[in-house]
Amino acid sequence: MKRRSFLATAGIGAAASALAAPALAQGVRQWRMVSAWPRNLPGPGIAAQMLADRITALSGGRIQVELFAAGEIVPGPGVFDAVAEGTAELYHAVPAYWGSKSRGILLFGSQPFGLTAIEQHGWMLHGGGQALYDEMYGRFGLKPFLCGNSGPQWAGWFRNEINSLDDLRGLKYRTTGLNSEVCSRLGMAVEAMPGPAMFQALQSGALDAGEFIGPWSDSALGLQQVAKNYYWPGVGEPSSAEECAVNLDAFSALEDDLKEAVTYACESLYNPVLTEYNTKHAMALRELVNEHGVTVRELPQEVVAAMAGAMDEVVAGLREDSDELVRRITESYLEYRDLMAGYMPYSEGGQLNARAAVHEG
Template identity: 35%
Template sequence: MKRRDFLKVSAAGAAATAVAAPAIAQSSPEVKWRLTSSFPKSLDTIYGGAVEVAKYVAEMTDNKFQIQVFAAGEVVPGLQALDATSNGTVEMSHTVAYYYVGKDPTFAIYSSVPFGLNARMQNSWWYQGGGEALGNEFFKKFGVIGFPTGNTGTQMGGWFRKEIKTVADMSGLKMRIGGIAGQVLQKVGVVPQQLAGGDIYPALEKGTIDAAEWVGPYDDEKLGFQKVAKYYYYPGFWEGGPTVHSFVNLEKWNALPKNYQAILTNACANANSWMAARYDMQNPSALKRLVAGGTQLRPFTTEVLEACLKATNELWSEISGKNPDFKKSIEAMQAYRSDQYLWWQVAEYTFDSFMIRSRTRG
């Protein structure tokens, strides 16, 4: 190669490097966000979903994209997490959409509604069945975009100070339960009470409330409900598979580089699986401890479940008549649920039922 040609090649290479370096730097800027959780640190699994997201994002960006996680109350109260995200107080929140049914009952459909979807169906609907497009079309009205970031699986029906055998036993019962589920139970005589997690134990202990629902054995044991209520009912038909969402301020989301958007999306999906797997691991041993300690497990009777299903369908009709967003979303969810259970009863239910019977026979 002639010296003149060599110099031309070297100059071209240097120019390319000069252009490439800033491009790489620009695609990986330093970004620092704040995330407010709706949960206390003591509930390590449901709170931990947000911690997992922050960890994954930091690791996948060599710490250039950092998300600082705050527990409920450290920035805003737990039930104001979405508001803080919408108005830009924080860039991101980790919360449950049904907390915000006071703004619009449609929120609940994308987390969990009575007699809705189980955890796998919820994920299937969101990721493959059109739920994501519908959900984020709705969330956009509040200036946020949502990402599934955890699921507890089907929850327990709650702690009761007395046995519940008939619908009449629910009349006048003061129960910590809010949102859409509270509206359903109100139709069968329950007096719903909205309380934050930390306020449930003292209210049960003092008799201010007669019953309370939270999540399931692992979290409920941590909060000590077994010390102040004897009867533990199942299933939590109002939460067959509640999704915990990360909500991101839409302007902040749109300002992220595309690779950071992809990283955050996948971090949330990873945490979504992490939380469900962790609850599935923790709940069996917690349930054993509770029963060994004297907790009385009780199933809701068919009478109670049928009455609550009837009340649920009545409520959906009432809300749909005046809320087009709700009508559009609930009808889509119900159609998906119908097809899912058509399949579920063929393989999943048959297999699980056989294995459960086999286990109980030893």
Template identity: 40%
Template sequence: MDRRSFLKTTAAGGAAATATSLAAPVYAQGKQTLTMVTSWGRGLAGVHDTAQFIADRIGEVSDGSLTVDLKAAGELVGAFDVFDAVSSGQADMYHSADYYFLGQHPGLAFFCQIPFGMNFMEYTNWWEHDGGRVMGEELYSIFGLKAFPAGNTGPQPGGWFNKEINAPEDFQGLKFRMPGQGGEVLGKLGVSVQNLPGSEVYQALSSGAIDGTDWIGPWADEKAGFQEVAKFYYTAGFQEPGPNINLNVNREMFDALSPAHQAIIENVARSANLWGMSLFTANNAAALQRLQSGGTQLREFPAPVWDAFGEASKDVVEQYMEDDLYKSIYDSYMKSMASSAQWSASAGGAYEAQRNRVMDL
């Protein structure tokens, strides 16, 4: 299958190929204002905070010569419309998780998260030093975009349920919110998968429109109130061990910026990547304790369920290998992950196990 075949029926593909004029950045007294759209409702813990960090820091570092007008989900375009908006030039940049847009090209999964994929440090290594940036340039340029890693949540839990999961068969018939290839895995286990923006998940869960959901982690989940409407919290999941969140900018707009402003955007995105990741890490442990004290029942999936996740994940991740670009990205990603994992197991994994034992952590 030709890699561009995924574009033929997508609005973004057509817009990227045919747009002849883009919305130019706003100029006022020598200053430029860029419009950023996001997939996050205003106030969504961690993810909106990271987008706001980016907007604020670009203004600060540029001494006000480059400012960002942040539009949260629904304020200019919908949560799942940001890709099209920036690809077509309706907005200048977006902050989102690109597994929301796999209909544009399935290879986007690698630049957010695949099941049983990379953690934060592994992804950072792949992007910065081991071929990921080159692969990203090839894919995103098709859509007139330029991608910058700009946030990460760290490992995400398995999700919230109103019944216990003791065997793979317990997923049959559940209505569950999970985006990306992780959702495709659950679909293979008999789940009716829902892909909802974060701001709509609480209402769907409380009304019974869905039976369970994943989200981000204890801190963000507590802020969203899921403990009020779900009983069981599975603290480890297969689907998102380190999802990357991108700041994607319209390539034509970016190329027209001064080199100094280009460097500011790239370096602010890089700082947001670490800042966002550490924000979740700093808050998750205490939030998990509060959830447990408040009556949330913590669970872990049993081994047969993990095995079912693994088998279905291989099928999902490998189903697009006939697409040349997807296969190239897959090969680069897997080679890098294997190398990082080997070193981590040899050094970091052994050290952390012994440290936690010796220090009673």
């Protein structure tokens, strides 16, 4: 999708007329979903609409979900509080945005050098993650679900080449979540602006570099127009889970079958969203390289090693956090990460290495 056409559609509905209060008539609930994304943003904006439609369908129309994009009711960064306070019934965003609420929340979204998308879902479903997720968000009056994943993210767009660790010091860089802590420890000047604000910031020099998601979503924002060096691997976010959180009172008031409908709507979208990202990222990367002059570059190994060391320090801090729940979340995550780290080199890693050898040959 071209930047101009995406931006033209992203503003549709921003000046919405006065909103009716949630209604419960003839057994039909009118729910408002607020999202952290512009409307129809390739990747998360599209996924948010898919979720709204799926909840409506699986509930047999007894829950009518209307999506409001970032800024149409509240700004993107305000969706967590809006749903917690009952201004809307549910939101679509990512856990990486809520570190100010609790650092423990960040582990449910992405972890530098952490879980892949499939492993993240496995931790939730089979490693005790969902119970901890529920406990943490319950503090804020929310019922959370993972409902998608962007897969491996990229290190991002850089105006200048990175040849050494020294090149990162003082670099103005946009990122989120625990990766912000890692990058700060390397002397980078981290900015937490919304992803769609990156274009102007890179263009004006307010940013030297930044990461958002990956080729599909990034190219829709036009980032290739203002920075030509696209760096991998995105070790700061080996995956990035998308979430839906429902106001806990609204969820508790549902009949049991409707609770199941909401739960399954979220869970059933995780893999379709992930596989769409992977497919569209691959297609977009070809176009970025072949048609837009983007140069794909690998981060120097000394940078990756330094980031790994910084993440070890971050994890040590999480394990000693003053909040007992944060410590339990951290230990559960580490236990599952280590379990997968002992297995995946033989399974996924082995297959990818074997395929790469054939492909290169």
